[in-house]
Amino acid sequence: MLFKYQAVDDKGIKKEGEIDAPTRDTAISSIQRRGLIIISIKEQFDKKSFLQMSFFEGVKMKEIVILSRQIATLFEAQVSALKAFTMLATNAENKFLGKKLTTIADDIQAGLSISESLNKHPDVFSPFYVNMVRAGEETGKLNQTFEHLAEYLDRQYALTSKTRNALIYPIFVIITFFVVMSLMFVVVIPKLSAIIQDSGQELPFYTKIVIAFSDFFVNYGFILLIALVLGVVWLWRMAKSESGKEYLDRIKLSIPAVGNLYKKLYLSRIADNMDTMLTSGIPIIRAIDITGDVVDSKVYKGILRDVADGVKSGLTISASFEKYPEQMPGILVQMMKVGEETGQLGQILKTLANFYKREVDDAVDTLVGLIEPVMIVVLGLGVGILLVSVLMPIYNIAGGIS
Numbered sequence: 001m002l003f004k005y006q007a008v009d010d011k012g013i014k015k016e017g018e019i020d021a022p023t024r025d026t027a028i029s030s031i032q033r034r035g036l037i038i039i040s041i042k043e044q045f046d047k048k049s050f051l052q053m054s055f056f057e058g059v060k061m062k063e064i065v066i067l068s069r070q071i072a073t074l075f076e077a078q079v080s081a082l083k084a085f086t087m088l089a090t091n092a093e094n095k096f097l098g099k100k101l102t103t104i105a106d107d108i109q110a111g112l113s114i115s116e117s118l119n120k121h122p123d124v125f126s127p128f129y130v131n132m133v134r135a136g137e138e139t140g141k142l143n144q145t146f147e148h149l150a151e152y153l154d155r156q157y158a159l160t161s162k163t164r165n166a167l168i169y170p171i172f173v174i175i176t177f178f179v180v181m182s183l184m185f186v187v188v189i190p191k192l193s194a195i196i197q198d199s200g201q202e203l204p205f206y207t208k209i210v211i212a213f214s215d216f217f218v219n220y221g222f223i224l225l226i227a228l229v230l231g232v233v234w235l236w237r238m239a240k241s242e243s244g245k246e247y248l249d250r251i252k253l254s255i256p257a258v259g260n261l262y263k264k265l266y267l268s269r270i271a272d273n274m275d276t277m278l279t280s281g282i283p284i285i286r287a288i289d290i291t292g293d294v295v296d297s298k299v300y301k302g303i304l305r306d307v308a309d310g311v312k313s314g315l316t317i318s319a320s321f322e323k324y325p326e327q328m329p330g331i332l333v334q335m336m337k338v339g340e341e342t343g344q345l346g347q348i349l350k351t352l353a354n355f356y357k358r359e360v361d362d363a364v365d366t367l368v369g370l371i372e373p374v375m376i377v378v379l380g381l382g383v384g385i386l387l388v389s390v391l392m393p394i395y396n397i398a399g400g401i402s
Helices: 024-033 047-054 061-076 081-091 095-109 114-119 127-139 142-198 205-240 242-254 258-279 284-294 298-312 317-321 330-342 345-401
Strands: 002-008 014-020 037-044
Touching (some): 024 037, 061 081, 061 142, 081 095, 142 258, 242 258, 242 298, 258 298, 298 317, 317 330
Antiparallel strands (some): 002 014, 002 037
16 A cells, blocks of 8 residues: 655654555554654555556465575575575566565665565565564574474465365355346346236235346346445445454454354464464564464454553463453463463464364364355255246146146
8 A cells, every 4th residue: 555644854854755555554664764753644546556456466475485485495505695585586486576575685785684674575574474584583593484484374374275265165156146146037037027927817925026026126226236336345445444444353253153263263373473483582572462463353453462561561461361251262361371380381372373273174164064055055945936936827827828
């Protein structure tokens, strides 16, 4: 997203400009790092970003996994950071990623650290990724850090892909069902209903209902189409706002079956993120803050922000999580309490991450297994009722003629 800002420097001189950032908070942070005091900041329409989006320009998580493994291998072979990123930029199949890597190589050559160079591209490298690299630089274990990042991202990619793919099938079937039924009501039923009504026979109540629906679609279908388009636009605009995102996330978590699946996915992500960062030596409060930024849920981001504040004030992580029994199950809180008491919090978090990953897998399998028969029954009933409503009167007409 493109943001236009007005700010003043330390001498009081007014500055204006534009900055490209994934979120408003990231844009504000980037401007403040330049030593500027922000007066105003507004989101602008970015034609360049729109064209990039139109041609699907971007970087997939799988490409970041492969990139991380390549960097780890090159560092293991004692290849310098500058040469490593230059080689990867030259050989990148994704041109967009190649441009990013070229810019990163230029920044490294100019004297910036790897983490500082990566931090300038938040649309590709998340705060979690950048802080992991920064920790690797501080400990001198960059090759291991990139290997850990690749393994972590690979786990998250597999988990997220399985969840998304499980939901694509029912959504596709539902959309197809509504499209087919709409065509039936608009194209097929009106022709058949004209024949039925001309026969003068008494129509069953369910046939009258079907014909009434068909008349409504024919006469007012364009209004429904306009309302649908407006609804999609409204949802899109709502999803762009912070309050709207949180509202939609709460709805997502409240949907039966699907909400439980997303809850387990977020819990797995939280445990895995925190375990990976704590193992790399990142302070606990910083680890909680970063996890909130990458968990991809406004609900859980707010919880983690409150947890970080609680830890700063002297509470344990488990005691802070205990305040949210609906979002944080008792088993998670109790296991984290044991980890804190025994000094094995990292190991406990790894165990929790594996546990919730299995839970997500089981929930996906259960959901898919449940959806398929339910969809078949619903589709069968819908088509059956429609056919009976129009075919029975036609059969009666044919019987009367014979």
